[in-house]
Amino acid sequence: MLKQMEGSHAVAEAIALCRPEVICAYPITPQTHIVERLSELVQQGEIGNCQYINVESEFAAMSVAIGASAAGARAYTATSSQGLLFMTEAVYNASGLGLPIVMTIGNRAIGAPINIWNDHSDSMALRDAGWIQLYAETNQDAIDLHIQAFRLAEQLSVPVMVCEDGFILTHAYERVDMPDLNQVQAYLPPFEPVQILDPADPVTIGAMVGPEAFAEVRYLSHHKHLQAVEVIPQLASEFAKIFGRDSGGLIQPYRSDDAETVIVALGSVVGTIRDVVDDMREDGVSIGAVKVISFRPFPMLALRAALENAKRVIVVEKAFADGLGGIAVNSVRMALRGLTTPIYTIIAGLGGRPITKDSLLRAFGEATRDELDDPHFLDLNWTVIDHELARAKEKRRSGPIAENVLRDLGLVGGKPV
Amino acid sequence: MAQKIKFYQTGTLTVGNRLLDAENRSVQSTIDRSNSLTSGHRACQGCGEALGARYVVDTAMREADKKLIAVNATGCLEVFSTPYPESSWQVAWMHSLFGNAPAVATGVVAALRAKGRDDIKVLAQGGDGGTVDIGFGCLSGMFERNDDVLYVCYDNEAYMNTGVQRSGQTPPAARTATTPTSGGSKGNVFGQGKNAPQIAMAHDIPYVATATVADLHDLENKVTKAMGIKGARYIHVNVPCPLGWGSQPCDTVRLARLAAETGLFPLFEAEHGAVTDVTKIRRRVPVEEYLRPQRRFAHLFKPKPDVKALAAIQEIADRNIRKYGLLV
Numbered sequence: 084m085l086k087q088m089e090g091s092h093a094v095a096e097a098i099a100l101c102r103p104e105v106i107c108a109y110p111i112t113p114q115t116h117i118v119e120r121l122s123e124l125v126q127q128g129e130i131g132n133c134q135y136i137n138v139e140s141e142f143a144a145m146s147v148a149i150g151a152s153a154a155g156a157r158a159y160t161a162t163s164s165q166g167l168l169f170m171t172e173a174v175y176n177a178s179g180l181g182l183p184i185v186m187t188i189g190n191r192a193i194g195a196p197i198n199i200w201n202d203h204s205d206s207m208a209l210r211d212a213g214w215i216q217l218y219a220e221t222n223q224d225a226i227d228l229h230i231q232a233f234r235l236a237e238q239l240s241v242p243v244m245v246c247e248d249g250f251i252l253t254h255a256y257e258r259v260d261m262p263d264l265n266q267v268q269a270y271l272p273p274f275e276p277v278q279i280l281d282p283a284d285p286v287t288i289g290a291m292v293g294p295e296a297f298a299e300v301r302y303l304s305h306h307k308h309l310q311a312v313e314v315i316p317q318l319a320s321e322f323a324k325i326f327g328r329d330s331g332g333l334i335q336p337y338r339s340d341d342a343e344t345v346i347v348a349l350g351s352v353v354g355t356i357r358d359v360v361d362d363m364r365e366d367g368v369s370i371g372a373v374k375v376i377s378f379r380p381f382p383m384l385a386l387r388a389a390l391e392n393a394k395r396v397i398v399v400e401k402a403f404a405d406g407l408g409g410i411a412v413n414s415v416r417m418a419l420r421g422l423t424t425p426i427y428t429i430i431a432g433l434g435g436r437p438i439t440k441d442s443l444l445r446a447f448g449e450a451t452r453d454e455l456d457d458p459h460f461l462d463l464n465w466t467v468i469d470h471e472l473a474r475a476k477e478k479r480r481s482g483p484i485a486e487n488v489l490r491d492l493g494l495v496g497g498k499p500v
Numbered sequence: 501m502a503q504k505i506k507f508y509q510t511g512t513l514t515v516g517n518r519l520l521d522a523e524n525r526s527v528q529s530t531i532d533r534s535n536s537l538t539s540g541h542r543a544c545q546g547c548g549e550a551l552g553a554r555y556v557v558d559t560a561m562r563e564a565d566k567k568l569i570a571v572n573a574t575g576c577l578e579v580f581s582t583p584y585p586e587s588s589w590q591v592a593w594m595h596s597l598f599g600n601a602p603a604v605a606t607g608v609v610a611a612l613r614a615k616g617r618d619d620i621k622v623l624a625q626g627g628d629g630g631t632v633d634i635g636f637g638c639l640s641g642m643f644e645r646n647d648d649v650l651y652v653c654y655d656n657e658a659y660m661n662t663g664v665q666r667s668g669q670t671p672p673a674a675r676t677a678t679t680p681t682s683g684g685s686k687g688n689v690f691g692q693g694k695n696a697p698q699i700a701m702a703h704d705i706p707y708v709a710t711a712t713v714a715d716l717h718d719l720e721n722k723v724t725k726a727m728g729i730k731g732a733r734y735i736h737v738n739v740p741c742p743l744g745w746g747s748q749p750c751d752t753v754r755l756a757r758l759a760a761e762t763g764l765f766p767l768f769e770a771e772h773g774a775v776t777d778v779t780k781i782r783r784r785v786p787v788e789e790y791l792r793p794q795r796r797f798a799h800l801f802k803p804k805p806d807v808k809a810l811a812a813i814q815e816i817a818d819r820n821i822r823k824y825g826l827l828v
Contacts, residue, residue: 290582
């Protein structure tokens, strides 16, 4: 059914259609509207006998999900940013125990400085926590990926994060096609755990494993991700049969088949990049894009096939590693190992800075002329950086950086100290 | 014909199971006990926690008609019982992390409720570090929501699993690996303490109790009572640790008894935030008698008695005795 609704509410309704049995909720911007809407849906009896648990921290949220999943319930939670970091220990534990929990990440920057706006620092920090990570471009994507996420998680006994850009998606009102319950139930069978806490057949879950078997246990987790590379496209094609819509899969190329320059990106920025590609194509530039939907497992072969004929690759990403550069770009390099294709990184959209078509057009243009610095920080205000560096050089206690920067930008009164 | 001995005449200190009526005998003495924590585990000789856990889980199993799921925090109890691929647990059992056992138990309860399985009961357990330090947020959350979990803390008064470091339950003056007595230091600080049972009571949960491994009938009775109540329940069990306390393995039960008889570890029950019963001290013992057999307190006696510290510890015991009305 076509609906005009907020992204968070769309996700909440999609989750409800997946009939979770336990939802644990702790508020953090920008995912909060998801769990708020879910609490209403549970209260109204829209999700059967679902238990909605208000917990005291994100660490508890993931822990409640762990207990619920181990006891055989379909478990769901959502978080962002600091919340994801606060639950980190339990995030690893869930994947280590092979519990098919589904979690939404409303992507948000990590502080300090505290910042509630969008980038991918949070989910990228936990990219190697053993969870599958799917990135949504639109709110329709977010709906569809969540439905696929439960199926994928439960089929392989591995937890799945569905990452959607905070505010840009979570708070955006868009038209979405909301599936109906019959479709979802035809697609998503009831949860059949591979191991369950059951007094009638007692097992020990979470034993201590020493050097004699730890590597094997870890390899089996790796193997699940390798399996997921095969399963994700299958689930996408099954999804298309029931829902009549192409959604999910590992990657999604756009005008990249014959392109000399190919952009690789994740999440909502792909929409903007498509527009830029169209504009540049009109100007005769041979350019295309590839959206990475599944970042973990990373689609090595599919991405290599999509990129191997390109003359250059540009990775646009909303997170970076201090002193190194991009994060996603390293996985892309891995996919292209053995090839000599130049690969550029554009770090963009940090802490919610808008990624404009103009800026991308300029940066992509420089890259196509092989004039782009690498990594390139999009729209970085070098005047501010140079001022601050000079101040710090001159005086050890040069004042609070954020305030100095704001003064430089003329956003607060007075001159910088 | 021998005169029948009544339980109340002598208390549990002298009455062996064979002298009791069948219904008063301990769960451990019955042949149909579930033996949930079975033999072969790797606890140290004289481990108070292993002793306490055996009684607690078997009693909980009896009361739950064996429909029990146990959640365990990281710690000695978890490590000595489940070195993969071995497990000593004959009960559906799960370990997740150090600080999240109460939340995991909440998740299990929620799953059971979602599935309409109100016949299955949930027990969570951990040591004092896992419960009162790193897991305290999750524990408080579980209490505040009044989730249907019995949480049992086995308190051996330090982080024993990692090699005897100070916890929030370590008593004043005790020597641990992080509160040394070398160079004139006097062991753990005389802080304000962290009275976990009282904090549990402050949540107004339906049942809170303290117990020791010296009075195992009492421990079983409290677990039995707790298992008959719905909502969040908390039992804090004093479990001496020969390794960490520097005591003889054969003295575990004696020290647990002395902890209660000095007044340092008051035994009581509370319902909905109010104390409902206390175990009176039959023979009051000065704290020195409890402290002296433990090497962690050796510096209080050698080279010469630390009169000030001993008096301060005695004052803690005396305050407990007054507060809970522990004298007969």
